Amino acid sequence: MQVIISNQSKEPIYRQIYAQIKKQILTNELKPGESLPSMRQLAKDLNISVITTKRAYEELENDGFIYSIVGKGSFVCEQNNEMILERKMKVIEEQLLSAIQNSKEVGIELEELKELLTLLYKEDT
């Protein structure tokens, strides 16, 4: 599991950890049932305090991405992933539809729209 945190970012460190682990769960890089490093191990590796990783794990747990077993550690949840992906897909579809409508209103062709999408997609890394 890769987690890169920035000290310059405005985003609090626990949010950065939360977002990166969440992304890896949604993209299936972290598989259901897979164990996460212990909070104390992650804190040590990232060189931050335990309470920061604790908060990130707590929020991931509250939002249903991971679960914890006392004495055993934290694991990626099974059931929710597909639901979340499906929900995300739905949102993306809606947003694309409205982009298509807007394009049609001003006469932007499909090719042009694709180009724009590709450009924006690549820019936002």
Add this chain to the structure above:
Amino acid sequence: MENVIELQHVYKAFKGFELKDLSISVKKGFVTGFIGGNGAGKSTTIKLIMNLLKPDSGTISIFGMDYKKNEKEIKQRIGFVFDSNIFYENITLAEMKKIIKPAYRKWDDTLFNQYVDMFELPLKKNLKTFSKGMKMKASLTIALSHHAELIIMDEPTSGLDPIIRSELLNILHNLMQNGERTILFSTHITTDLDRIADYITFIHNGQHIFTKEYYKIEEEFAIVKGGTNLLDRDTEQEFIGIHKTNHGFRALTANKQRTKNIFGDTVIIEKPTLEDIMLYTKKGEERDAKSYS
């Protein structure tokens, strides 16, 4: 959560200085950074925790026990790392060990040797030839070799170079892995705390100002910068301390959200450092000495 150290309504007065109604607690399994300026009462508080001083009133309990009844038991479980050298200077580390070892029931020679190897400490050289960093490591080795559950460090990083400071913080991270140990770490070098502290306890002028989870500090406090035309008697109340110049003001708020609501986009709001918090608390004290925890 379990408290390893608990001070309740502790008073201690000296000529020209007093600790006033100090109630603080230190949680098991975490690192608490203990900050405050020179003369704020950090060392006095640590001496009270170590039973080197007795409070005028109030109660102190360590591991849930009282020094009056369980002093020996408590001290067996504490490791102490001082800023300055507390050892006799004219003996070697091996001789020092012989003196200290009988005092602790759980003394562990294997562990002692492990740390000596890891820290590359010479056993047969006089302690007075040790550098500052080596003295700190020797002090830490002694503290760790009797399986202390509570480690109290008084300014352990002062006078150390960045490499040794970083090494020390890695060692502390390793010590915290099993969740059974507790560290109280007093320091002036507040950037060291970014990497290790779970809680921050801040005292000022003998008073407890706050104890908070470290991440809450940046959620609640903020540095605010803007034009002095924004300040009047009411808006100034928002701040703990204000620094005004001809070109604008810089101030610290303890309620970031409310400050945002009041000033909106007319000001710049930034993350505060622990140093900012210490500095502005001092600035604001003539105006308002109340705690804002």
